[in-house]
Amino acid sequence: MNRRLREILASEGIRVAADPLVSSVKAALKKGQYIGEPQIGSYTVAPEGIVVETTVSVVVPPSKVLAEAPPKETLKMVFDKPELLSDVPESKISDIPFRALKPAQFKTFLTKMGGLSQYSDEVLRALLEGRKAEIWEPQDLYFDADPKELASYVGGAKGNLNDWGGGEYYEISIKGGVVTGTGSIPYEWENPRGLTIKRDVPDYPYIKLDPAVHGPGDPADSTHPSLAGLRWEGMDNRPEYLPKGTPGVVSVDVQIGIDLKPTPLASLPRSELESLVQDIARDS
Numbered sequence: 149m150n151r152r153l154r155e156i157l158a159s160e161g162i163r164v165a166a167d168p169l170v171s172s173v174k175a176a177l178k179k180g181q182y183i184g185e186p187q188i189g190s191y192t193v194a195p196e197g198i199v200v201e202t203t204v205s206v207v208v209p210p211s212k213v214l215a216e217a218p219p220k221e222t223l224k225m226v227f228d229k230p231e232l233l234s235d236v237p238e239s240k241i242s243d244i245p246f247r248a249l250k251p252a253q254f255k256t257f258l259t260k261m262g263g264l265s266q267y268s269d270e271v272l273r274a275l276l277e278g279r280k281a282e283i284w285e286p287q288d289l290y291f292d293a294d295p296k297e298l299a300s301y302v303g304g305a306k307g308n309l310n311d312w313g314g315g316e317y318y319e320i321s322i323k324g325g326v327v328t329g330t331g332s333i334p335y336e337w338e339n340p341r342g343l344t345i346k347r348d349v350p351d352y353p354y355i356k357l358d359p360a361v362h363g364p365g366d367p368a369d370s371t372h373p374s375l376a377g378l379r380w381e382g383m384d385n386r387p388e389y390l391p392k393g394t395p396g397v398v399s400v401d402v403q404i405g406i407d408l409k410p411t412p413l414a415s416l417p418r419s420e421l422e423s424l425v426q427d428i429a430r431d432s
Contacts, residue, residue: 167329169208169216176206178218181205189251200388203298210235219243227253228262241270247278251432258429264422272421273413276322276428281298283431287423290416291318292335294407300402302337303344310336315403336401343397353402361396371398 176182182204189201214222214236223244226232236244249257254275258264264272290307298307312334320329336344342358355367362370368385374395379388391399413421 150328151365170211170293172208172212173206175321176208181207211237215240216375219245220248223248227257227260230257233267238268238270241268241274242277243424244274244341246275253390255429258425264425269414269418269421272425273325275425276413277325278322279319279428279432281318281432283320283427285314285316286318287425288420289316289333290420290424291320291327291331291333291408293331293335293404294409297407298335299344300344301347301349302402303338303341303346304341305339305343307335307337310401310424312403318408320408322413326410327413329408330405331408332405333404334401334403335406336399338399340398342395343400345390345392345397345400347392347393349400349402350388351402351404352386352388353390353400355390355401356385356388358396387431 184205186204188201192199192201198399210232212223214232217225219240222240223246224340226236226244233241246254246257261267289311293307294307295307301307315332316334317332319327319331320327338347338356356396357367359369362372366385367375367387368380372395373390374393375387378391379384381388390397416424
């Protein structure tokens with residue numbers, strides 16, 4: 149903006165905001181921190197002398213530029229040099245539109261980033277915001293099931309995660325820093341005094357039965373009519389499903405498809421947060 153235009157706007161009471169980077173650029177010029185040779189343009193005769201239009205590239209501290217750059221421009225800069233993320237003010241991290249990165253770009257960016265341990269939690273959460281993914285066999289069991297849905301299957305004991313060492317699956321969506329979705333997760337209920345089977349438990353659960361009710365031996369040898377006519381699987385005698393109302397059940401262990409409890413990213417331990425970023429990149 150030239151001086152005359154500024155004078156006109158000022159005379160009309162319009163406030164003119166200076167470019168926030170002007171002071172940084174002036175400081176760099178005074179210190180001779182420019183790149184290459186200045187490009188000379190036109191000449192103009194003025195009372196104070198000859199005014200030469202000049203274009204010059206100067207070096208400004210990354211923190212100064214990244215504090216003022218629009219989010220999309222910031223994304224372009226950090227995509228080329230992820231180490232610049234350490235110079236982005238924490239208050240602006242969540243504004244960077246990482247969600248605009250397509251899966252292939254997201255994977256490329258993570259490769260450029262190198263080890264995730266050098267980046268803040270805010271950076272990792274911003275990377276995850278707005279993403280959807282189907283994750284097969286995650287590195288960690290990040291999320292719990294919806295407790296209401298767990299309680300709708302089995303009563304008499306609290307369900308607990310029981311990592312089988314593989315086979316888990318999540319279909320998740322991250323919005324507003326909260327993870328929602330569904331998962332196939334191994335759960336176990338156990339109570340020697342007996343469990344209440346509120347609805348059919350599917351997916352060939354492992355079960356243990358009270359011999360006083362079902363007789364001695366394997367579950368498939370039960371003499372109780374509640375288990376009559378079921379299909380059984382393998383040497384471990386797993387029923388195709390455990391019928392609603394089956395008495396004398398003391399343990400149920402099953403990998404079950406279930407709704408996830410909405411989970412804030414901020415509640416995840418650091419190791420799980422890093423694993424989630426890596427797994428989304430792998431399976432997206």
